[in-house]
Amino acid sequence: MGYFFILNFTMLNALTDNHGRIVNYLRLAVTDRCNLRCFYCMPEHGLNWLSRSELMSYEEMLRMCRVMAGMGIEKVRITGGEPFVRRGIMQFLTSLSKIKGINELTLTTNGVLTAPFVPQLKDIGIKSVNLSLDTLDANRFFAITRRDEFTNVMHTLEALLKHNINVKINAVVMDGRNTQDIAPLVELTKDLPVSVRFIEEMPFNGDSHQFNTLQWDYLRILEEIQLHYPSIQKIADPAYSTSYNYHVPGHQGNVGIIAAYSRTFCGSCNRIRVTPQGMLRTCLYDDGVLNIKDALRKGDSDDEIKMLLRDALGNKAKDGRQAELQRHDIHESMAEIGG
Ligand code: SAM
Secondary structure, eight states, X not given: OHHHHHHHHXXXXXXXXXXSOBOOEEEEEOOSOOSOOOTTTSOTTOOOOOOGGXXXXXXXHHHHHHHHHTTTOOEEEEESSOGGGSXXXXXXXXXXHXXXXXXXXXXXXXXXXXXXXXXXXHHTTOOEEXXXXXXXXHHHHHHHHSSOOHHHHHHHHHHHHHTTOEEEEEEEEOTTTTGGGHHHHHHHHHHSOOEEEEEXXXXXXXXXXXXXXXXXXXXXXXXXHHHHOTXXXXXXXXXXXXXXXXXXXXXXXXXXXXXXXXXXXXXXXXXXXXXXXXXXXXSTTSOOOEXXXXXXXXXXXXXXXXXXXXXXXXXXXSSHHHHHHTSOOOOOBGGGTOO
16 A cells, blocks of 8 residues: 555656657756867857856756656756866756756766866765766877877776766767777776676767768677677666666676667657757757747746746657657757757
8 A cells, every 4th residue: 555655656747748758857957068069069160158157057957957846857967068177066066966856967078177176076976977987098088089188088987986976988880980999898897897888879060070971880890899898798778778788798797879860769758958048958859849048048937837837848859869850950069959
């Protein structure tokens, strides 16, 4: 009886979309600015950076997160742009970590400025961090990111592991750029308890280069891994996982492949995104469906915001293909959306 009640109460309290999927995960991009210039993400000269007033303020983001937590959002990932280039980020994360209902706070970072903040991240209860690292070769790192920051990123990796924070390494796989890094990145899982996830490249490059057809889809990435690690085994994918997960026997860490362009995981999508300008995206591939910042600034009450959010979730695309069909061409950078 008790279990039945708890189960029903949880389900009643859950936020769902028009396809019956539970939505409990917010990815919040706190800035569009970045201290790297990864060619697959933005042009060398950067973007037309948003002015301060165009960005959501920390107060606005905290209020939004409180409202969402009251609706069933339990997990928040802070992303960008690069979160650590925004001044005051640590104080914001600390406040966010205290919001009732947010059970998991995590972040995605390029690791350039992150190492000194790791002890504080640990203190406020951050248990897992996604670190972007496309290569283990300093020269290729420079060629991809156009910045000489490899050593700082490796310091961040060391600091995270030293503080027992779970690390997921995100590596975008790009034809002719870093496919020779696939095997060395898998090798990293031998001695380190990290999860290395290979991501299909997506067209969100701020038009810095043309995106034609995907050369390295998840199957080709898997074949490349199997060539070097024939004993690799499929392991169970956690609920809502966007990655297909694998393990090389004897290794400490795991390997994942994210079919971000093929979009094979939309059926279990549990996430929403908010861009640095406060635009809600119910799918990475949609055009933005509700400006939450505008609603907050025009004085909408919490209940009114909740209603707007429910309406938006009532119109969520079935999958990323449908969302893409409903929009104009993709010109933006991933930094403007929050990867
Ligand atoms: N600056 C942080 C970082 O680098 O982790 C957070 C923002 S970044 C936009 C988030 C993730 O998006 C990174 O792992 C990055 O590699 C990925 N990303 C950016 N552009 C991409 C693209 N065109 N295709 C696939 N992944 C991309």
